[in-house]
């Protein structure tokens with residue numbers, strides 16, 4: 671009997687230890703292999719990542735603490751024979767005060783650091799500060815379009831220059847969508863009748879060190895590094911098709927791309943073929 675419970679104890683301890691180590695080590699894994707988020711490449715993406723890791727450390731400590739106490743109680747106070755009656759317990763005031771105050775402090779701390787990230791990265795003021803350019807993102811069922819300062823609109827792929835502060839607005843024509851590219855920034859909802867704002871500023875280092883799996887094939891018209899995301903709000907039958915691609919290129923390539931798009935937009939559209 672003692673042997674079995676010891677083996678059980680060891681097995682449970684091993685499961686807890688392995689799980690904790692896996693969760694703790696995951697942010698340190700190499701590019702593209704993180705179990706939680708891809709490596710962030712924009713300041714706001716980094717802030718969210720840091721916040722996530724901070725909260726995860728608290729969660730690991732709490733999880734391990736609760737499991738250890740739980741296992742201790744299970745084994746220490748288990749019923750030893752069928753006739754045994756459990757001890758009746760009354761409140762332990764100091765203990766109750768401690769286990770109320772400590773979680774309250776932890777939650778208050780998490781709220782504080784979360785609020786700081788929110789103010790820094792997701793307010794209109796933050797989005798408008800020092801922006802180099804604007805992109806108006808519009809969600810429709812079921813695709814995204816991107817309208818640039820120069821007046822043209824592109825579908826499917828957003829192109830931005832590396833190192834530039836890109837202010838973004840988010841709108842929708844029909845239902846709520848949510849624009850989410852985890853390496854760049856947090857989910858930002860595109861809500862009909864209301865304009866949300868956010869920003870990205872992609873590290874120029876991605877041009878020389880594009881995370882594996884994100885680089886554009888060199889024989890395509892534009893090189894660069896692509897970051898992937900998807901609509902994060904269930905928006906209808908085509909929700910899964912609302913993929914997001916953000917192509918990051920050097921400034922000169924971006925300028926050339928803008929010239930091409932402007933030329934396309936101003937070219938006369940082909941007139942309908944005359945009816946015989």
Ligand SMILES: [Cu+2]
Pocket residue numbers: 809846847848901902903904905909912
């Ligand atoms: Cu959607």
